[in-house]
Structures are given as C-alpha cells and as structure tokens.
Amino acid sequence: MSAAAAAPPLLAIDRLSVSIDGAPILDEVSLTLAAGEVLGLVGASGSGKSMLALAVLKLLPRRSRLQGSVRLVGVELTGLTDAELCRVRGRDVGMVFQEPMTALNPLMTVVNQVAETIRLHERVSARAARLRALEALERVGLGAVPGIERRHAHELSGGQRQRVAIALAIAAGPRLLIADEPTTALDVITQAEVLELLTDLVRSSGMGMILVTHDMGVVARTAERIAVMQGGRILEQADRAQLQALAAPYSRALLAAAQLEEGPPVRSAPIRHGGDAPATLLEVRDVVREYRRRSAWRRALPLRAVDRVSLTIRAGEAVGLVGASGSGKSSLVRMILGLDAPTSGEVRVGGASWSAARGPALRGLRRRVQAVFQDPYGSFDPEWTVERLVAEPFAVLDRAPRGTLRLERVAHALEQVGLSAADAARYPHEFSGGERQRIAIARALINEPDLIVFDEAVSALDVLVRARILALLSELQARRGLSFLFVTHDLGVVRRLTERLYVMHGGRIVEEGGTLDVFRRPQDAYTAALLAATPRIEDPGFGATPGAPPTVSAAEPR
Amino acid sequence: MRVRVPHTLAFATGAVITGFFLAIAALSLVWTPYDPAAIAIVDRLQPPSWHHWLGTDQLGRDLVSMQMAGARNSVAVALVSVVVGFGVGLPLGLLAAARGGVIDELVMRANDVLFAFPALLLAILLTAVLGPGALAAVLAIGLFNIPVFARVTRASALGLWTQDFCLAARVCGKGPLRISIEHIAPNLIGVLGVQVTIQFSLGVVAEAGLSYVGLGVQPPQPSWGRMLEEAQTLTALKPSLAVYPGLAITLFVIGLNLLGQGLKQRRSR
Numbered sequence: 001m002s003a004a005a006a007a008p009p010l011l012a013i014d015r016l017s018v019s020i021d022g023a024p025i026l027d028e029v030s031l032t033l034a035a036g037e038v039l040g041l042v043g044a045s046g047s048g049k050s051m052l053a054l055a056v057l058k059l060l061p062r063r064s065r066l067q068g069s070v071r072l073v074g075v076e077l078t079g080l081t082d083a084e085l086c087r088v089r090g091r092d093v094g095m096v097f098q099e100p101m102t103a104l105n106p107l108m109t110v111v112n113q114v115a116e117t118i119r120l121h122e123r124v125s126a127r128a129a130r131l132r133a134l135e136a137l138e139r140v141g142l143g144a145v146p147g148i149e150r151r152h153a154h155e156l157s158g159g160q161r162q163r164v165a166i167a168l169a170i171a172a173g174p175r176l177l178i179a180d181e182p183t184t185a186l187d188v189i190t191q192a193e194v195l196e197l198l199t200d201l202v203r204s205s206g207m208g209m210i211l212v213t214h215d216m217g218v219v220a221r222t223a224e225r226i227a228v229m230q231g232g233r234i235l236e237q238a239d240r241a242q243l244q245a246l247a248a249p250y251s252r253a254l255l256a257a258a259q260l261e262e263g264p265p266v267r268s269a270p271i272r273h274g275g276d277a278p279a280t281l282l283e284v285r286d287v288v289r290e291y292r293r294r295s296a297w298r299r300a301l302p303l304r305a306v307d308r309v310s311l312t313i314r315a316g317e318a319v320g321l322v323g324a325s326g327s328g329k330s331s332l333v334r335m336i337l338g339l340d341a342p343t344s345g346e347v348r349v350g351g352a353s354w355s356a357a358r359g360p361a362l363r364g365l366r367r368r369v370q371a372v373f374q375d376p377y378g379s380f381d382p383e384w385t386v387e388r389l390v391a392e393p394f395a396v397l398d399r400a401p402r403g404t405l406r407l408e409r410v411a412h413a414l415e416q417v418g419l420s421a422a423d424a425a426r427y428p429h430e431f432s433g434g435e436r437q438r439i440a441i442a443r444a445l446i447n448e449p450d451l452i453v454f455d456e457a458v459s460a461l462d463v464l465v466r467a468r469i470l471a472l473l474s475e476l477q478a479r480r481g482l483s484f485l486f487v488t489h490d491l492g493v494v495r496r497l498t499e500r501l502y503v504m505h506g507g508r509i510v511e512e513g514g515t516l517d518v519f520r521r522p523q524d525a526y527t528a529a530l531l532a533a534t535p536r537i538e539d540p541g542f543g544a545t546p547g548a549p550p551t552v553s554a555a556e557p558r
Numbered sequence: 559m560r561v562r563v564p565h566t567l568a569f570a571t572g573a574v575i576t577g578f579f580l581a582i583a584a585l586s587l588v589w590t591p592y593d594p595a596a597i598a599i600v601d602r603l604q605p606p607s608w609h610h611w612l613g614t615d616q617l618g619r620d621l622v623s624m625q626m627a628g629a630r631n632s633v634a635v636a637l638v639s640v641v642v643g644f645g646v647g648l649p650l651g652l653l654a655a656a657r658g659g660v661i662d663e664l665v666m667r668a669n670d671v672l673f674a675f676p677a678l679l680l681a682i683l684l685t686a687v688l689g690p691g692a693l694a695a696v697l698a699i700g701l702f703n704i705p706v707f708a709r710v711t712r713a714s715a716l717g718l719w720t721q722d723f724c725l726a727a728r729v730c731g732k733g734p735l736r737i738s739i740e741h742i743a744p745n746l747i748g749v750l751g752v753q754v755t756i757q758f759s760l761g762v763v764a765e766a767g768l769s770y771v772g773l774g775v776q777p778p779q780p781s782w783g784r785m786l787e788e789a790q791t792l793t794a795l796k797p798s799l800a801v802y803p804g805l806a807i808t809l810f811v812i813g814l815n816l817l818g819q820g821l822k823q824r825r826s827r
Contacts, residue, residue, distance in 0.1 A: 337729055366731035378722040383744045396731030443726070 008074035010035045010208040011056070011176055016068035018055050025051050027232040028068070033208045035175065038199065040219030041212045042254060043229035044462040049212050052229070053178045056210075057089050072176065091121040094169030096198075098181040100161035103168075104153035110164045111137065111149050114171045121172045136167040141197060159190035163197065170201060177202065177209040183218065187324035187489060192533035195222050214463065216243075217258035217535030228254065250464065257463040257492060258536055279350075281450055281483050282313040282336065282369075287345035289331045305331040307507040308345070313451065318477055318484040320494035320515060322530070323504035329487050332504070333455050336485070337371055338362075350450065363396040370444035374456035376436035380428040386439055387424035390414065393447040413442040418472060434465035438472070445476070451483045458493060470496055491534045495519060503527045569820025572755075575813025579806075583633040586626035594619060594627040595778040603796055615785075615799055616792055624780040625802055631692065631781040632807075635774065636761030638696045640754055643703020648750070650704070651711025652742060655719060656734040666712065669705035677702040677764055681773045695774040699764045703757050707750070714749045715742045748821070755818030759811040766807050782807050 011033040018026040026048050033039050043049040054060060056070055058077065070077045072092060080088065089095075097103050105113055114133035118124065124132070134149060140163040142148050145156075153161055162182060169177055179198060183191035199222050202209045211223055219226050220243060228235040228251045235248050246255060289306040305328045313319045323329040334340040335347050338354040347354050349365050357365050370393065373379050380389050390410045394400035401409055411421030417438040428436060437457060444452045454473075458466045474497055477484055486498055494501055494515060501518045503511040503526065511524040522528040586594075591611075598618035606613045612621035654665040681698035688694045718724065718741070727737045762782075768774035769783025777784070782803040789799035 339725070339728055363731050366729070369729070371726070371729045373722040373725060375722050379726055381723045381727075381741050381745065392727060392732075393730040395736070440726075443730075 008071065009033060010037075010073060011210075012069075012071040013052075013056070014069040014071070016052070016055060016066070016070060018051060018060065018064055018066050020061060020064040025064070025232055026055060029229075029232070029234055031227060031234065033176070033210065035208050036202065036206045037225065038202055038209045038211060038223040040223030040226040041210055041229060042214065042216060042219055042226060044214060044250075044464065047229040048232040049229045050180055051232075053095075053180050053210060053212050056176075056178065057093055057095070058085055059089075087121070090117060090174070091172045092174055093176045093178060094172070094174040096162070096165050096169050096177070096179040096182045098184050100158065100165045100185070101153060103165050104161060106153055109150060109152055110156070110167075111151075114164070114167050117168050117171045133167075133171065136171045137164070139170070139201070140164070140167045141193075142167070157190075158186055159194060162186060162190075162194050166194075166197065166201070170205075170207075173205075175207055177207050178212070179209060180212040181214070182211070184213070184215075188491075188535075189324070189529055189533040191218070192221075192535070195535070198222065214254075215258060215535060216254040216463075220258065221535045253464045253467055257467060278315040278317070280312050281315045281317075281350060282311070282485070283346075283348040284309060284311040284332070284336065285346045285348070286310055287332070287335060287342045287347060289328075289335060289340065290343045304507055306335070306342075309504075309507075309509050311502055311509065311512075313483050313485060315450065315483055316477075316481045317500065318486070318498045320498035320501040321485060321487045321504060322489065322491060322494055322501060324489055324530075327504045328507040329504050330455070333371075333453060333487050336453060337369060338365060360398070363398075366396045367393070367447045368450045369453065370447065370449040370451070371453045371455060372437065372440045372444050372457040374459055376433040376440065376460060379440050380436065382427070382429060384428075385424065386410075386414070386426055386428065386431075389428065390424070390439065390443045390446055392443060397447070409446060410442075413446040414439075416445060416476065417442045432465075434461055434469060437461060437465075437469055441469075441473070441476075445480075449482070451485065453485045453487065455487045456489070457486075459488065459490060466493075473497060491519075491531065503530070566820070568816045568823065572813050572816030572818070572820050575809060576817050579629055579810045579813065580633065582626050583630040586623075586630040590620075590623035590626050592620035592623045594623040594780050596620075603792075612802060613798070615788070616796075619780075621799075621802060624785060625782075625806060628780045628782045628785055628803060629806065629810075631775045631779055632762050632765050632783070632810075635692055635695050635699065635765040635781075636758050639699035639703055639761050639764075640757050642696065642700025643707045643757060644750070644754065646700075647704045647707025647709075648711050648743070648746075651708040652715055652738040654708070654712045655715035655742070656738050662712075665708070669708050672701060673705040675702075678768070678771075678773075681768050685773050690773055690776055692775050692779075695765055695768045698768065698773075699761050702764070703761070706757060707753060710749060710753050711746060714746050718742050718745055752818045752822045755814045755821065759814035759818075762807060762810055762814075766803075 009032045011031070013029060013031040015028045015030055016026055017024065017028055029052055031039070041049045041052065055066060056077070058066065058080075060066065066078060068078070072088070077085070077088065104110065108116070111130060111133050114136050115126070115129040118129045118132050119126070137143065137148055142160060142163050145151070145160065153164065156164065166182075177198075182198065183194050186194060195218060198209065198211070201207065211219065213219060220240065223240060225237065225239055226243065226246075227237045228246065228248065230250050235250060236246060238246050243255065246252065287306055287309050288304065290302040290304050292302055307328070309332060311321075321329055321332070331340070335342050335354075338347070341355055349368055352361065352365060354365060387407070387410050390413055391406060394406070400406070407424070410424050414421060414423055419435065419438055419442065423431075428439065431439065440457070458469055461469060470493065473484065476482065484497070486494055488494060498515050501513060501515045502509050503518070503524065505526045511518060511522065511527045513523075518527060519531065522531055596619060598614075601610070601614050601618040602616050604610055604614040604618075610620050610622065612625065614620055615624070650665050650669070654662040677698050680701055681694060684694040684697050688697070715738070724737055724741060727741055732740070765774055765781065766783030766786065769781045770787045772787070774783060775781040785803040786800055789803070792799055
C-alpha cells in the first residue's frame, strides 16, 4: 500500500511527444487526471487527440517515436515492455472506440467476449468469468435485454453494441477508461443514454475517464474539465463552470457549434419580393416508398420506409428535414432527387412531376434540382479534374457551353464558393474535406438550379470548417434566392440555416413548423426527446453535483 | 511464406522481362537469323555455335529462329484471347453491375456456364468445327477469359456504384450507360490491368498446352508448346531442345506475374 499523503494523480502525462517518420504528431503534451474525474479531450480531426489516447497505452503505429512520460498511479508506462503493457491494457486501462460493430468479434456471443477479457487478466474459472461477465452486462444496462446471454453483436442495436464495448472495457475493473468518440456513430437519443451510462460508471466506481470527442456539447454534458487540442498541442484547459472563458478562436468555434439556444441564427430573414407569396417550388404529396424484403421462410413483407409523407418548399425558402438514421429521410431524399420512384404519391418540382417527365422535360427537371452529399471523399470521381467534375451537370443541357465559355462558367462557380479559377486544373485528392464540399457546392450551383438538397452535407466536417461552409451557404441563398433542403440529424445545422422544419420518425413526418417555434415549443414527443438529447453547452450535466467528483483513494485495493 | 518484392523492383523486373519477349516476338515478324521452318538434315542436332547460337533441332532448324517465331505465335494467341475476353467481358460486367436484377442474373449465370467449360474441352470442340489451328486456340482461350473479366468488372463496378459520385452523376442527369463509360470503366483500369497480366500469362501457358496436344498452332509454324512436343522423343538424346522453350514459357510467365504484382502494389499504395 502506498497511500501516501500526497497520492500521485491517477494519470500524469508529462511533456509527451510523438512523431511518426519524423513528422510531429504530439508536441510536449502535459495533462493530469484525478480518480473519479472525467476529462474531455476536444479537437478537430488531425489535432492529435486520438493519438494522445493511444499513446497512453503505447498503441502507436510502427515507425513512431515517443518521448516524455506517462504515469499511471505513479508507474511509468513509457518504459514498459510489450508483455508488461499487455497486462496494463485492459486490466488497468479500458478503452472504448467509435465503431462498436468492428470492435466486437462477430462469431462470439457478447457474454463470452466479456468473459474472455476477464480471464485474460485474472485466474478465474470459466463459470466464474461468465457470471462476472453477466454482471458487467447488467452494469451497462443490458440486463433487461431478453436472452442477452446468447446474443451475438449483430443481434443488438448500435447503442446496445456500444454498451457491450463499454462492458468489455470495464470488465476487469480498470482505473482509467479511455473513450474515443464513443457516441459519434450513434443517434442523439442513444448518444445521451450512453453518455449518461459512462458518467454513472465513473461516478460509482471512482475510475478516471478521458473522453475524446469533437463535440463540445458532449463534453459539456459529461466532463468536469476540458482540454482543447489543436496541431498536436493542448491549446487551453478549463473547468466546466468556466467553459465560456475559453479564449482561443478555435475553442470559440467549438463552443459556437454546440450552442443551440444562444446567439442569433446565421440565417438572415427570408427574402420576400413584394407582397405576393412566393410560388411553391417542391411539392411532395402523400408519398409512400416500400421495399420488398426477401425471406425464404415467410411471405415477402413490404417494408414501408416512407409512409404518406407530404412536404412543400416555396421558392427562396430554406427548409430542414431532421431525423435519426433509419427514419426514412434518405429514401425520401432519393425520391425528391428523382432517383427512385415513389410506390405511391407524387413528387412535383415547379408543378412538373418526376414520374411523368420524359426526355427533354426530365432533363429540365434534373437541371432544376441539384444535390450535395455527405462524404466529401466519395462525392468525386478520383480520376477527374475539378473542371470536369464541376462541369458535369452540363450533361443535361441541350446546348452545353464549350471552350472558353465553359471554362468561364466553371471559374465563376468556383469563385462563388471561395475557391479560385486555378483550382479547376487540380484533382480532388489535392483538396481538404472542407474544400471538397465547396467543390461539390460549385457543382450544384453551375447550372443555376432552383433547389439544392444538402444530404448531411456538413456532418463529416470539422466544426470550424463547418461554420465557414454554413456561412457561405447562407450567403449564397440570400444572394441567389435559391431554395435549400437541409437533410440532417444535427439540430444545430438546422437551427442556423432554416426557416421551416420537418421532423421525420419511423417513415412519417411527426412535426412541422417554423424552426424557432419547433425549438421553443416542440409539439411531438419524439421532437421533444430529440431536442432534449442533443448535447449543448448550456447543459447542467448529468451528475448531481458537477465539479465535485467523489474522492477515492488511488491506491484503493481492488 | 510469401517473399515480398518491393513494388518498384517487381514492376521494373516484370516490365523488362515482358518487354524483352514482346520485342523478340515483334522482331521475328521482320527478321530471324534463319527461316525457322527451313529444314537442313545435314546440320541436325548441332551444339550451340557462332552460326547457330542455340544449336539446331533434329531436322536441322535453327533453334534461335524457332524460339523467336515461337514467341510470336505464343504471344499472338495469348494477346488476342485476352483482347477477346476483355472486349466481351468488360461490357458484360458493366452491364450486369449497372442494371442489376434480372439482367445481372442472366449475364452472370451465362458466365457461370461458360466458366464451367474446361478450355481444353472447348478447344477440342472448336477444332472439330473450325479445323485445328491458331484460330481455334484463340477462341477457346478467349471464351475462357470472358467470364473472368466479366466477374472482376462486375464486382469492382458494384463497389463503385455505391459511391456518392455515381449518385452525383445521376443527379446531373446522366444515365447508366454514360456513367458506366465515363465514371466506372476509367476507375477499373487498375484492377483490370492486373487481371490482363494474369490472363496473359495463363494464355501463354494454355497456348503451350493446346499446341502440345496438337490443337493449337499447326506445323510448320513453330510455337513454344509445339517445340516441347517435338523435343519429347529426344529428351534423352538432347534435353536442351525441351529446356529452351520451357525456360521461355517460365520466364515470360514470371515476368508477367511480376508486372501484375507491381501494378497491384502500385495501386494499393
């Protein structure tokens, strides 16, 4: 027992530097974490936050060099051999990753996987390990799942899988839990539940936790202390109570992105020319989309992905469509874009129906409706130059501009989105994620469409980049009088950019109304739950007494 | 254990070997030291000399000239059959991936039927119809290549179709045919390039096999497979007659495989 008066902190990282092939990844990072404390590690992709989490356990890629010190309860970890580290990993430090499906072995029942982890670190019988594994599953709230002792990973939902991953991490009773974007792959309501579970576990067992995330709202809800990372360094640190005191521009942007209530929306008041009401541009009427499920055992059952949905967008209007994954919004988007035909019902653009349009009329509709998709990497043919990509919508024109005119149009479109005409000769892989989304927007703009559908178009972007893209979109919309449809699961985006909002759940529109009205007074229970679950920095946090973790001796026998 | 060759080395070695044989084959069209079919019984079974670098065979034909002309015939048969397989297989694979459903099923099941036919059986069948010769060999190997290219094309194309850029192209108003030509096919060049080298080397071996059993190139035209067959009776007397064409086949196949391996590694970089 080494319960000295000045017990060492649970984790002390001192001037830790990591480089890979000579390129610095972490630059003299120093951090401490007390037992029972939750530290939020926030930063953009590439800021080094995940690498820091991995460096604690020396889970580094080959060819990397590590300097500095990492002490766990006073024990230096950087000098340990691989065999010694293997004992630390899992037993003293548990990890939870972003994607629970790939973290679990598809061939083993989840109970056996947890039991295996226990037996790796302790000499216990298979029976005892299994009992303890069931206990661990109960602790993460899976006790009530029927037949959990026989289930495999694919038989559980995403949230349940992440709970199993957490059970794996805590099964051996670690002192430190490292969670790397544990809720990024989950929908907001599940995210709130998993975060609450993590916080409860830390509070009740006196573990320390490092929560790595890009979402300031998640941190505000969970962590006592926050460290903001950028370019491999700790930019600044703050307690939860002093979040607003964070001063660096990057921290401010992260804060702004997680603010739902405060601050004026980026979106300016809708433009209304004269007194007459603007014409209806998009009309979705009683649309149903069914998919046939093939089954060898039962009669084929149609799966209704979209169930009698009606929706309108007027000219010059920005409208949001919000829903979790599986709500049917992607199926609806495909019908709005004219890529799939509705099983019944009708989608009209400017009065013309997709299903009735043929030949020139169909090409005319295609010109009027454009889209920007989620993945800035998959949206472009890697073999094509930017010029060819941006000019691709010319394919629907009867007389597509050629030669200099074509180049001018491409250059103009690129300049509108803040890129330069010289970028036309480059290839997509030469651009960052944010720049690629700008190229995608330029491609959507070039034919001067009436409606652009943004399908999770900023979800994959870092908050700072996202803020700039959102500002660009709001400016473009105001200037050009375009109609936008933002399809997203992110309420913050909708709050910033749209006047009206549709909430989709289980294939139906459960609520519609003015964006601000819906945010202030949600009528539907699902909308209310969605709003409540969305992490934001105004949150009081889960714990009863935030900022006062229970004091637990670091040397407490386990 | 697999020996890992650095991709630059594999690619360079493969390119040199393949290039060498292709150059020899091309050269034989315009020049060989002797007429490869000229018989001179007096000069039969000579050892290597200044006049005959590799010596002569049992009919006094110059072995260097025969090797060169043999290379030409082997390469031509393998190349044309790759072109046949590629030219038919690629569009079939693109079609199956683009249309899906019933058309996909029809195309791919027809491919399975073709694939299930051994090339040798096909060659015998074709020889019976067309008479023995290079054409029957080309068709037999080419038909065998079709399902291979169709499958590789379809599998890779299906992956590409799920990418957002194909969705974006559809939103831009392009149809499946145009997307297949403009987006899908150019992105398949890497995968198909590797497959070409593989089928090319298999084609060389298949041609040798067919010629060996008398179904391929007919006398007096030499080919590596025919040279092996003719050397068979003299293995005890003069084994080098079988060694040269055997070595040529082996080296050429190794060269093509290295080239393919280099291409593959270069792609996955």
